[in-house]
Amino acid sequence: MAEAAPSPSLPQSAAKPLSAPQKALRKLGLVRAIDLALHLPLRYEDETRITRLADAREGESVQIEGTVTGCEVVQRPRRQLLVTLDDGSATCTLRFFSFYPSHQKTLSVGARIRARGELRGGLLGWTMMHPSFRVASGELPDALTPVYPTSAGLPQAYLRRAVQAALQRADLSDTVPPEALAECPGLRLPGQGCPWSLREALQFLHHPAPDVPLAALEDRSHPAWQRLKAEELLAQQLSQYRAKQERAGLRAPALPSRPGGLHEQLLAALPFPLTAAQRRVGEEIARDLARTVPMHRLLQGDVGSGKTVVAALAAAVAIDAGWQCALMAPTEILAEQHFAKLVGWLQPLLEPLGQEVAWLTGSQKKKDRAEMLARIETGRAALVVGTHAVIQEQVRFHKLALAIIDEQHRFGVAQRLALREKMQGTGLEPHLLMMSATPIPRTLAMSYYADLDVSTIDELPPGRTPIVTKLLADSRRDELIERLRRQVAEGRQVYWVCPLIEDSEALDLSNATATHAELSAAMDGLVGADGSPVLVGLLHSRMPPAEKKAVMALFSQGVMGVLVSTTVIEVGVDVPNASLMVIEHAERFGLSQLHQLRGRVGRGTAASVCLLLYSPDENGRVSPTARERLRAMVETNDGFEIARRDLDIRGPGEFLGARQSGSPLLRFADLATDSHLLEWAREWAPRVLDQWPDLAHKHLDRWLGGKSDYLKA
Structure with missing residues (x-):
């Protein structure tokens, strides 16, 4: 219920100046027609009916229609506009603490007005605080009025017009094969033969009929919502499987472990035995490193489970094969802890080979930094430990074969990509080992890490006290x-x-x-x-x-x-x-x-x-x-149980640190309640990619646009 908005058509040329609402649209990421079509309401207002004040109840949000019998600005207890509306059965005071001269003009005595808001009862009768209002003219709408997520400078009326125009322009043809839809649960109303099409689902969700139970819309259990969530999860799984396919076509240096090599020397020199879990994941990593397909593995383990020594053993394999390794940590304190441990374990073994463990951070003095950069470029620095300084442009590796990223969720995806790009020009990719002390719950791993191999250290070293x-x-x-x-x-x-x-x-x-x-x-x-x-x-x-x-x-x-x-x-x-x-x-x-x-x-x-x-x-x-x-x-104290509860409380976006990463978050699906749809998407994504590649490409473009590139990290 706002005043008429200007046409929301987006400019065709980048040279054409943008209006404030157009800038706000772009800020929200609403650039393409499909972006607007997929910008769904937060909630709905029922403007399809008029409620008589005599029939209303305290606390109800209702729409009333009546004649303005009083309109005045009062100064006490604070400046406010008070408007009296009489609908023939009772009167209601509309109270505004923020108002403009145009409001007073529209709400002048004698005007016929529709107002919508929450009714409050008091000694002086009904009151509405800051209701939405408009001149009472024209037919009542036949669908609920959508209220969209918005930002400053983007009025609801403008956004509604923009969305409506986008629904007409956007290509909403189905990109999910009928065979897949037939097996997707929850896409039909009782007694309905065919699943909801995407166009039907979107039209319905933007303009639901007033008799639709609001609960089914609010809890997103309605088949129209299920259709959107299924499409979104399928897009995410398609992007993960496509990234995995592309990675399978890349080549990395083969780094086989040799008997008596640096790997075995390090094992013998360690002042403690490895746990069974450390040995198991160490073998999984060693098998990956021996292949020419780039490793893309997440090493997860609870706090204090001994991930650093597993990383050191992987680095020893790479160095022994004649290559370099880089370890990047999010903070200087953490990087320094790693450096101290790795120097203690590896430096005595590297010195006879004329090599060393190097230290690289942004806070180093210019002379020290220049010396480290030279050692990295010549290959004398076999293992480089540092912060994000490791990925800066001036850092040139001699032969980088293994990149280890600790607390990987603390880095943006672009930073992880930059580390992988240090081998550009060689035709090879580095092996990538990511470490996290925040275990990934199963549903999250199925959804966000479908293209990633996961190794888990599920026991703590002996001697740790609860x-x-x-x-x-x-x-x-x-x-x-x-x-x-x-x-x-x-x-x-x-x-x-x-x-x-x-x-x-x-x-x-x-x-x-x-x-x-x-x-x-x-x-x-x-x-x-x-x-x-x-x-x-x-x-x-x-x-x-x-x-x-x-x-x-x-x-x-x-x-x-x-x-x-x-x-x-x-x-x-x-x-x-x-x-x-x-x-x-x-x-x-x-x-x-x-x-x-x-x-x-x-x-x-x-x-x-x-x-x-x-x-x-x-x-x-x-x-x-x-x-x-x-x-x-x-x-x-169980990190896996903590992670599960954390996911329940915060949701996947916060859990992964994905908001700053560029990784596409799930906007509609909920991993806690939509596991049945996730299972369906996981099963069908490889089949759609294999049997309907054109549909898969169109589906990914619709849902992810250019964001799918980030999944390669």
Whole structure:
């Protein structure tokens, strides 16, 4: 119910200036006619009927029609426009706190108006706050009115016209073979012979009849919704299988393991035996590396399961075959942890060969960086460990054969592609090993990783102690600090994690600097088990790299008793003597992040505890989502169960970090409720690709456009 909008036709030429609504359309990604056709309503408003005020009920959203009998601007208690509407059975006050002169003109005394909004009852009669309204003219619509997701500068009226025009222009011919549709569940209404076509489904969802049960539209169980979800899942599976086919046609260097080679030398030199799970996944990776088809494998394992040593063994195979390996991590702290371990394991074996493990980050001094770049280009650097600096243009590898990406979901797809492109010009692709401490639930793996081989380390090394997780309200902070004093006096070490490093107007949270000062005062005069004063350190992302390194070294060596930190210690930090983790404002963290942080303790033989310090609101409550996360942390240490619950709470987009990656998210399908459609799409995608390649190409273009290229990463 807005005023008439200008024509929504998109400009044909890039040179033609865009109007504000056209710019807003493009910002939403609504460029092609099919994009608009697939831009479905968030909800619907029923403007097909008029409700008499005498028949209305409190709290109902209704449309009323009547004559304006009063229209005035009042200043108290604040400036507002009050309009009285009489429908012949009763009166209703329309109240506007935001209004324009045009509103007053339309709502002048004597005008016949239709208004729609939620009715509230009071001592003075019915009221509607900020209702939508229009002049009462013309027939009532015969379908529900769609309300679309939109943005600033894009009125609903304009968007409705644009969508309607797109439905006429877009090619909505079926791209799913009839044979596949016949086996797809849920596409028919009871008694209906044929499944809904795409055109029928879209027309219906944009303009459903008023007698359709709103519940079936809202929970997306209606056959029209099922048709769209099936199409979307099929497009996603087609793109995954096509990427897998294309990858099968590429060539990578064959890297066979040889008896007595670097791989076996490293195994013999390790100060600990591998677990059965580590041996199993190591063999899976070695088999892949020996083939000329590029490996595309995800190595997943819970926090502390020993993924780095498996990566080191894979790197040893590549180096032994005469090639280079690159390992990229999302943060400098994590990259440095990897570097320290890999230097310890591999450097003694590489030195006799005239090779080394190299270190490359953006914070290096110019001279050191230039020296590393030269060693990488000549091949002296057999293994290069670093942050995103590894993929920068000036980094030229001599012979790169294996790319290892840790915490792969933290990188954008474009960054992963850039690392693979380091072999351009050779006609070969590097083998790709991605690692993640966030296990992938089965439904997510079926959907987003259909083209990926997955290896899972499903056991922890012996000697790890279970971590006890407890909730503690912030009101008991003083008790907690006293407990910390006792732990530290006994020689234990403590992490205290804060979500912010400076005050935020939006979030009333303690910052790391203030907490550091508070804990320093609390530990003042305290002596540790070795008789030396207890040090309290501070670590956050804005510190210079050298300072971060110095703080971490003091904590790792046991010199520092308490480390106050932001989430820079989320992954990779390994201090066996640290046995207590405090996470402040735990209700603000995501579930996988809480699990990662918890994994920083429990790495030695001492009993370890993770305390989730939460701050309820003034009513003593936390949000339902935060409550679910905290409950999951207390109930299980199992990373796979954590991952499953995290997917339930956050959905696949947030879980994968896919919003910043360019990877196409599922807009309509829900992996939790649509597994039957996913199974159908998985079964039919290879058959459609093989038997109906033209339809498959058209289907992918419709649903993904250029985004399917990202799936090659």
